[in-house]
Amino acid sequence: MRDLSVRYNGELALQSVDLDVRENKIAALIGPSGCGKTSFLMALNRLSSMIRGCTVQGQVRFGETEISAATPTGWLRRQVGMVFQRPNPFPVSIERNLHLPLREHGCPRRELKLRSEELLKRVGLWEEVSGRLGEPAQSLSGGQQQRLCLARALALNPRVLLMDEPCSALDPISTAHIEELIDSLRSHVTIIIVTHNLAQARRLADDVAVFWNCGCCGCLIESGPASEVFESPQHPDTASYLRGIIG
Ligand SMILES: Nc1ncnc2c1ncn2[C@@H]1O[C@H](COP(=O)(O)OP(=O)(O)OP(=O)(O)O)[C@@H](O)[C@H]1O
Ligand SMILES: [Mg+2]
Numbered sequence: 618m619r620d621l622s623v624r625y626n627g628e629l630a631l632q633s634v635d636l637d638v639r640e641n642k643i644a645a646l647i648g649p650s651g652c653g654k655t656s657f658l659m660a661l662n663r664l665s666s667m668i669r670g671c672t673v674q675g676q677v678r679f680g681e682t683e684i685s686a687a688t689p690t691g692w693l694r695r696q697v698g699m700v701f702q703r704p705n706p707f708p709v710s711i712e713r714n715l716h717l718p719l720r721e722h723g724c725p726r727r728e729l730k731l732r733s734e735e736l737l738k739r740v741g742l743w744e745e746v747s748g749r750l751g752e753p754a755q756s757l758s759g760g761q762q763q764r765l766c767l768a769r770a771l772a773l774n775p776r777v778l779l780m781d782e783p784c785s786a787l788d789p790i791s792t793a794h795i796e797e798l799i800d801s802l803r804s805h806v807t808i809i810i811v812t813h814n815l816a817q818a819r820r821l822a823d824d825v826a827v828f829w830n831c832g833c834c835g836c837l838i839e840s841g842p843a844s845e846v847f848e849s850p851q852h853p854d855t856a857s858y859l860r861g862i863i864g
Contacts, residue, residue: 760791
């Protein structure tokens with residue numbers, strides 16, 4: 618990302634972010650509420666274009682591809698999946714939540730069951746749900762729903778996964794499940810995860826980017842390998858934030 622800015626109704630929400638995200642690594646975005654982390658994620662897969670009054674300026678390059686208004690969103694969202702803070706399974710059965718994206722992206726009908734089973738195993742849900750695949754996804758617990766959403770995102774075999782506080786609505790055991798999963802995706806998928814949980818960022822992240830409220834709007838104040846940002850932060854606000862003094 619180069620010089621990436623996000624505005625809502627003309628008002629700057631995030632100013633001029635330059636950030637490189639390494640392929641097949643886990644990058645954690647941290648920082649206080651309202652500093653533009655979600656706005657940043659939404660700009661990456663152009664979900665921001667669906668928000669009335671939201672405009673994005675600057676460059677997002679993904680591999681060799683420059684993301685712009687002309688980029689086909691179907692292609693982009695297949696490459697760049699997203700998991701949100703609140704689990705949002707489709708209001709259909711557990712298995713249909715996986716069949717729909719698999720079908721949409723060309724999986725032959727006869728392979729749907731097998732591919733769904735593989736995905737459910739990958740997110741550690743198979744044993745819990747194999748006997749109730751036809752039941753509504755909403756009948757699952759919050760943690761199970763979030764794992765299903767992750768399976769749904771993985772169904773498209775994305776190269777990048779954006780995760781916006783994926784564990785903040787979950788209990789510690791479900792959180793541990795999701796963290797294990799994220800860890801298992803390391804070196805296969807590029808992950809950008811927003812988290813307010815600094816311990817989680819320490820456990821998971823290869824790289825860290827610190828967003829901050831810089832007067833009028835959000836900005837990026839520091840980024841680098843997790844060990845460097847956590848052990849020897851360069852920016853005084855990062856140091857205070859990590860020590861729990863501000864933010
Ligand atoms: N749809 C919107 N319309 C107008 N302003 C918005 C909209 N979405 C976000 N904003 C504003 O943009 C700024 C950044 O918000 P954003 O949600 O990106 O922050 P965040 O870092 O994700 O916060 P949090 O940690 O609380 O989730 C805030 O001032 C917010 O009020
Ligand atoms: Mg947010």
